[in-house]
Amino acid sequence: xxxxxxxxxxxxxxxxxxxxxxxxxxxxxxxxxxxxxxxxxxxxxxxxxxxxxxxxxxxxxxxxxxxxxxxxxxxxxxxxxxxxxxxxxxxxxxxxxxxxxxxxxxxxxxxxxxxxxxxxxxxxxxxxxxxxxxxxxxxxxxxxxxxxxxxxxxxxxxxxxxxxxxxxxxxxxxxxxxxxxxxxxxxxxxxxxxxxxxxxxxxxxxxxxxxxxxxxxxxxxxxxxxxxxxxxxxxxxxxxxxxxxxxxxxxxxxxxxxxxxxxxxxxxxxxxxxxxxxxxxxxxxxxxxxxxxxxxxxxxxxxxxx
Amino acid sequence: xxxxxxxxxxxxxxxxxxxxxxxxxxxxxxxxxxxxxxxxxxxxxxxxxxxxxxxxxxxxxxxxxxxxxxxxxxxxxxxxxxxxxxxxxxxxxxxxxxxxxxxxxxxxxxxxxxxxxxxxxxxxxxxxxxxxxxxxxxxxxxxxxxxxxxxxxxxxxxxxxxxxxxxxxxxxxxxxxxxxxxxxxxxxxxxxxxxxxxxxxxxxxxxxxxxxxxxxxxxxxxxxxxxxxxxxxxxxxxxxxxxxxxxxxxxxxxx
Numbered sequence: 001x002x003x004x005x006x007x008x009x010x011x012x013x014x015x016x017x018x019x020x021x022x023x024x025x026x027x028x029x030x031x032x033x034x035x036x037x038x039x040x041x042x043x044x045x046x047x048x049x050x051x052x053x054x055x056x057x058x059x060x061x062x063x064x065x066x067x068x069x070x071x072x073x074x075x076x077x078x079x080x081x082x083x084x085x086x087x088x089x090x091x092x093x094x095x096x097x098x099x100x101x102x103x104x105x106x107x108x109x110x111x112x113x114x115x116x117x118x119x120x121x122x123x124x125x126x127x128x129x130x131x132x133x134x135x136x137x138x139x140x141x142x143x144x145x146x147x148x149x150x151x152x153x154x155x156x157x158x159x160x161x162x163x164x165x166x167x168x169x170x171x172x173x174x175x176x177x178x179x180x181x182x183x184x185x186x187x188x189x190x191x192x193x194x195x196x197x198x199x200x201x202x203x204x205x206x207x208x209x210x211x212x213x214x215x216x217x218x219x220x221x222x223x224x225x226x227x228x229x230x231x232x233x234x235x236x237x238x239x240x241x242x243x244x245x246x247x248x249x250x251x252x253x254x255x256x257x258x259x260x261x262x263x264x265x266x267x268x269x270x271x272x273x274x275x276x277x278x279x280x281x282x283x284x285x286x287x288x289x290x291x292x293x294x295x296x297x298x299x300x301x302x303x304x305x306x
Numbered sequence: 307x308x309x310x311x312x313x314x315x316x317x318x319x320x321x322x323x324x325x326x327x328x329x330x331x332x333x334x335x336x337x338x339x340x341x342x343x344x345x346x347x348x349x350x351x352x353x354x355x356x357x358x359x360x361x362x363x364x365x366x367x368x369x370x371x372x373x374x375x376x377x378x379x380x381x382x383x384x385x386x387x388x389x390x391x392x393x394x395x396x397x398x399x400x401x402x403x404x405x406x407x408x409x410x411x412x413x414x415x416x417x418x419x420x421x422x423x424x425x426x427x428x429x430x431x432x433x434x435x436x437x438x439x440x441x442x443x444x445x446x447x448x449x450x451x452x453x454x455x456x457x458x459x460x461x462x463x464x465x466x467x468x469x470x471x472x473x474x475x476x477x478x479x480x481x482x483x484x485x486x487x488x489x490x491x492x493x494x495x496x497x498x499x500x501x502x503x504x505x506x507x508x509x510x511x512x513x514x515x516x517x518x519x520x521x522x523x524x525x526x527x528x529x530x531x532x533x534x535x536x537x538x539x540x541x542x543x544x545x546x547x548x549x550x551x552x553x554x555x556x557x558x559x560x561x
Contacts, residue, residue: 026470026471027473078401078402080399080558105328107328107331108327112323112327118316119314119317120403122314
């Protein structure tokens with residue numbers, strides 16, 4: 001594996017879903033419909049002719065409205081599905097877990113779930129033994145370790161999912177809507193972690209409805225709409241701008257993100273407090289200096305009088 | 307495939323552990339239940355059929371137990387195996403893991419259930435004054451082929467179950483038929499020869515026959531029988547893996 005080879009390359013990838021009569025109809029219905037010629041299958045192209053390639057250390061953001069084909073594309077990238085047409089070339093091991101918060105087992109404890117998840121991602125027991133303390137620490141779930149998973153709040157579940165996915169060191173990490181979970185504090189922590197993972201040279205694909213996150217974290221962006229590729233570029237700002245414009249034109253406006261809004265307000269308040277503190281300290285310093293000068297002057301006057 | 311197996315050894319262990327925890331959660335007897343099932347069936351059969359067949363068959367309880375042991379294992383393994391893929395749909399639609407692992411992990415559990423019943427079986431043999439000999443070691447062979455056969459059939463059923471849930475009901479009927487058609491509580495001697503030949507095609511019956519030959523008659527069956535058992539196991543495995551290979555990326559459209 002050389003560094004010059006792309007980490008992941010999609011060459012005119014198209015993915016077709018079949019929808020219609022073949023599912024949930026049972027054997028009798030199936031035979032009947034086959035016999036009467038009533039058996040209907042409709043093709044549905046979830047992705048059409050997608051082309052992109054990312055290199056080692058890249059962070060690709062994928063944007064698009066609901067039903068744009070993002071999740072399907074990720075399924076193909078992670079090898080769960082095969083593209084109907086086109087080719088996907090992987091330059092390394094893909095550790096993908098889609099819809100991270102789901103797929104945990106409610107009856108198992110947090111610890112057991114963490115190990116099971118690590119095993120699914122293809123890690124060894126030794127590695128999990130070493131990494132587990134960091135995972136539980138990062139997810140801030142130490143006191144919940146032996147509780148059944150179903151007793152956790154959904155935010156906690158997502159925190160655990162994110163902690164496992166980012167602390168085990170995959171070559172290609174796929175994050176599908178995971179950074180938008182947790183409270184404001186955890187979100188900032190996870191974004192910081194994400195930058196660290198990026199700094200460590202991991203390649204990441206991030207799917208997010210928060211354009212702000214894409215802008216902040218990614219160096220390449222892919223925009224899908226109804227299965228078609230609108231743009232793939234390293235001009236993240238440009239693509240995000242037009243995507244946001246597109247959202248506004250659709251009349252829905254950019255998705256209001258209360259967590260982001262709260263973080264912004266908190267940051268503004270913190271900055272104001274910092275400024276006030278600074279001013280207070282400067283005023284204090286000035287007062288102290290005045291006092292010192294006063295004392296010095298008095299001393300000088302006293303010694304002159306002697 | 308061997309490299310893949312070692313790579314996923316950890317996942318396999320974790321899946322086995324999970325299945326155990328889930329199965330015996332909040333049961334008082336825990337694994338005792340799995341032993342109780344064949345024993346209760348044995349009791350019923352003994353009470354009901356002893357009057358009819360017991361007079362002509364020596365060691366009738368042990369005779370039924372041989373049949374029951376194998377049949378219950380087969381029924382247990384295939385019924386659980388059938389569900390194994392579907393029950394893990396939430397995993398394999400999100401992570402790319404070898405799908406046969408779910409069935410393998412489940413097989414460990416049914417194998418342990420069988421092993422426990424087998425221990426009880428040995429006690430019964432002792433109680434029934436069956437002479438133990440080195441030939442009992444040969445029982446490992448039909449156990450091995452039966453295990454592989456169960457896995458193979460489980461793979462086929464679990465794949466079919468994804469496509470047609472009706473398989474569950476059909477299989478239950480089939481299992482019922484199989485119970486009556488495997489000479490568990492009767493002998494096939496009284497059937498005309500052409501019907502006896504039909505029994506030769508019943509893998510479950512062939513395994514039961516092997517057990518009886520060792521336990522009741524103290525003779526090791528001919529080489530031919532060994533080859534037949536191996537052929538059953540390999541063809542079931544081949545069919546199972548063929549289905550998994552062929553439908554590997556298609557399962558997720560159906561769940």
